[in-house]
Amino acid sequence: MRQIGTFTTAAASAALLLAISGCGSEDDDGGPIDPPPSSLTLSIAGGGDNVPDRYTSDLWVHADYAYTGTWGGSFRNGNAGNALKIWALDAGGGPSLADSVIVPNIGTVSDVEVSADGEVLMFSAEQGTDEGLYLYSLVDPSAPTFLDSVHVPAGLHTATFGEIDGRRYAFTAKNPPDPALEIFDVTDPESILPAASVPIPDNYGIHDTYVRGGLAFVFAWDSGVFIYDVGNGIRGGSPTAPEVVSGLVTAGNGVSPSVHNGWWFHNPVTDEARYLFIGQEGPGIVGQSASGDIHVVDVSDLEHPEEVASFRLPGAGAHNFWMDEARQILYAAYYNGGVVALDVSGTLSGDLSDRLLDRIEPGGSGNTFTWGVQLANGSLYVSDMLSGLWQIAVEE
Amino acid sequence: MVQPSLMLRAHGPARLRLTSTLNLEGVTIGGGELTPGAWGEGFVDRRHPHTYLHELMVTADDLLRDADGSARISLSAGKGFAPFGTDDPMSRPVLRYPVNHHLAQILERAVAIAAVHRRGISGEIGLFNGDEPERPGQWPRIGGRFGDSWAARVTGAPIAGLEVQGSHARVHSPEHRPGAGTDQSKWSLSGRWDGTLRRSPVYALVEWARTSEASGFFTFSSFLAEGAWSTGSHRLHYRLERTERPEEQRISHFRSLRPHLENSILGITRWTIHTAGYAAPSLVRGGVVLQPVVEISHGRIGKVGGGLFDVRQTYGKDNFWTVTLAVRAGFGGGMHRMGRYGAGASHDSIHQHREQQ
Numbered sequence: 001m002r003q004i005g006t007f008t009t010a011a012a013s014a015a016l017l018l019a020i021s022g023c024g025s026e027d028d029d030g031g032p033i034d035p036p037p038s039s040l041t042l043s044i045a046g047g048g049d050n051v052p053d054r055y056t057s058d059l060w061v062h063a064d065y066a067y068t069g070t071w072g073g074s075f076r077n078g079n080a081g082n083a084l085k086i087w088a089l090d091a092g093g094g095p096s097l098a099d100s101v102i103v104p105n106i107g108t109v110s111d112v113e114v115s116a117d118g119e120v121l122m123f124s125a126e127q128g129t130d131e132g133l134y135l136y137s138l139v140d141p142s143a144p145t146f147l148d149s150v151h152v153p154a155g156l157h158t159a160t161f162g163e164i165d166g167r168r169y170a171f172t173a174k175n176p177p178d179p180a181l182e183i184f185d186v187t188d189p190e191s192i193l194p195a196a197s198v199p200i201p202d203n204y205g206i207h208d209t210y211v212r213g214g215l216a217f218v219f220a221w222d223s224g225v226f227i228y229d230v231g232n233g234i235r236g237g238s239p240t241a242p243e244v245v246s247g248l249v250t251a252g253n254g255v256s257p258s259v260h261n262g263w264w265f266h267n268p269v270t271d272e273a274r275y276l277f278i279g280q281e282g283p284g285i286v287g288q289s290a291s292g293d294i295h296v297v298d299v300s301d302l303e304h305p306e307e308v309a310s311f312r313l314p315g316a317g318a319h320n321f322w323m324d325e326a327r328q329i330l331y332a333a334y335y336n337g338g339v340v341a342l343d344v345s346g347t348l349s350g351d352l353s354d355r356l357l358d359r360i361e362p363g364g365s366g367n368t369f370t371w372g373v374q375l376a377n378g379s380l381y382v383s384d385m386l387s388g389l390w391q392i393a394v395e396e
Numbered sequence: 397m398v399q400p401s402l403m404l405r406a407h408g409p410a411r412l413r414l415t416s417t418l419n420l421e422g423v424t425i426g427g428g429e430l431t432p433g434a435w436g437e438g439f440v441d442r443r444h445p446h447t448y449l450h451e452l453m454v455t456a457d458d459l460l461r462d463a464d465g466s467a468r469i470s471l472s473a474g475k476g477f478a479p480f481g482t483d484d485p486m487s488r489p490v491l492r493y494p495v496n497h498h499l500a501q502i503l504e505r506a507v508a509i510a511a512v513h514r515r516g517i518s519g520e521i522g523l524f525n526g527d528e529p530e531r532p533g534q535w536p537r538i539g540g541r542f543g544d545s546w547a548a549r550v551t552g553a554p555i556a557g558l559e560v561q562g563s564h565a566r567v568h569s570p571e572h573r574p575g576a577g578t579d580q581s582k583w584s585l586s587g588r589w590d591g592t593l594r595r596s597p598v599y600a601l602v603e604w605a606r607t608s609e610a611s612g613f614f615t616f617s618s619f620l621a622e623g624a625w626s627t628g629s630h631r632l633h634y635r636l637e638r639t640e641r642p643e644e645q646r647i648s649h650f651r652s653l654r655p656h657l658e659n660s661i662l663g664i665t666r667w668t669i670h671t672a673g674y675a676a677p678s679l680v681r682g683g684v685v686l687q688p689v690v691e692i693s694h695g696r697i698g699k700v701g702g703g704l705f706d707v708r709q710t711y712g713k714d715n716f717w718t719v720t721l722a723v724r725a726g727f728g729g730g731m732h733r734m735g736r737y738g739a740g741a742s743h744d745s746i747h748q749h750r751e752q753q
Contacts, residue, residue, distance in 0.1 A: 055704070073645040073662065073704075074645065074662050074704040074705060074706075075709065076704075078709075127647070157657065175657055176655045176656075176657065177655055201574075202574045202576075202655070203574055203575070203576035204572070204576045204655075204656060204657060204658065205657065207657075207658075221576060221658075222576040254611045255578070255610055255611055255613070255659075256576065256578070256659070258658070258659065260658075281658055281659075281660075282610075282613070282659065283578060283609075283610040283613040283614065283659040283660065284613075284659070284660040284661075285614075285660065285661055285662070285663055285664070285701065285702065285703040286660050286661070286662050286663075286703060286704050287662075287663075287702060287703050287704040288663070288701060288702030288703045289613075289702070290660075291613060366702075
């Protein structure tokens, strides 16, 4: 869901863009820098309808394995979302279920991520007496082994790795009441240490974070997006003492801002880090309908972010993102709308509806409610609440 | 013990009037009252306890005295009901709370109401805080919330005993106290008749209510008809209700997730419930009235549209029976119609069909 980056404060902010260009996740496509395709086709390559016992939540793909969470806001076949699914990818990238980890006393595995070095699997958990943050070792990627966990009352909605000054942190979103950006030092994954707790206004609190270049973007529902310096140097902040740089409340478009997630786009073609894409999670009926737009914020002046463009898919709502930065394509999970591919090259302004390259509902109508998307190993992987894990082919 | 209430109505100088209701459900049913279909304030299938101070309204009545001719103008302020919808179910004959409580009434708010009554027609408009209570001991949030919501109601009495009303309200973030929740647009139409049939007191109410939320993304409708017929010291009552409600993510069988994290629900269900009851002759001892009541309900639960919510998976079946055996205990005067003040209560009379609890 988010990109893993490394950053050294000593690199100084002037070198930010150079540092960023090197901090792309090893999981992204990393292909040659080409102009965006004039046309693009998304098609089913593998997987699908493979998690009948539970509703699927987030995903992360690393090397030859994928990991998906499960959601327990409503039981499926009597099961809560207390499972982490482990998928082996075949030579063609097709997923097959290898194993499951059942985590006692939690109700939802809400966010999943693997560290950039592939050694640690992290997930956040909600509901149940043991909701919080979990770390597992991937020494054997087919059989994660428990390392440590920390209980966080009310649970964590998401968790994001950030590597700063040679240490690894987990930036997590603590649910209301008393919502907060909770930062943990997970350099030693067998010993999770609290690093900082930053209160977030109780306007539905904090939903997600995106950490890159020493900045933490905090997506805080109706309070909008906050940008924190956690090692960038622009405000002298650190992971133990984040300093706010600025904030912006994006347009509600008739409902409420409902700022949920984002991606700070580092465009290798223009060498700009100008645009922040924000997902608005509007009202929805889970499994049936959703709403909410993609908002584009110009953050070229980090202290004065400005909303410049938006994209709406009528009758559906945005959720998590992934970017093919080299090709300047944004992939957005869109709940009942499936997956959307947008051309985000060049200057972005106003209505981006003509930037739509393609869209696919992997499970078909009535069987699609897509949570997350990730580009890895040349394929697009999609986690769908109803129809499980899919491999999608991207063809130009 | 459900609905333990103490009502006080007082007339002061200069046409000042006090209307108050204390409610002790926070003590007696802090976990709510088992009521399949009921929802609201974080409760599911249990009717929530009311706040300890259910009403405390001061009314300056007939402000202009004779200067406005036959008109009667009033200003009311305090904690109570917004001028919307029908009377609180507590003041109506059927013991079981209707599913539509949160579609058909707006209660326990800090409210200011201007009302006028003339020639059998009254108009009310009120400002209030949109947020509903989160617990029995909580006060309305006035700072930053008072005046963020409004309601208006017109009531007429075309013939003796018949009262019709239409009302509309815009309520900001009722389910999230800090104000990040979705807004509601509410409509209500009702007709109520209090009269006699062959010398027996008869009460009848027909109401339709609709709440549109999140700019129309969610819509919940309700139709309800109820009546009571008294003969001698016996009384029969009946209600038919067909109401839609949201199915939210639950943290237990009877509680939904609060505070909210997002604006999604799992689906919408429609509850069709028949309730019939009989109230036996009262026993009066030392001013205390004791009235045995038996009530039986049959309900059917249907799903409206899509979503993950599964009626049979949740309840094991799609219909239910409930039986209630109760004794109403009361003393003093009758109940007032909770929900109307000053000139807006010009159609009011002490309720004929419900003894004080």
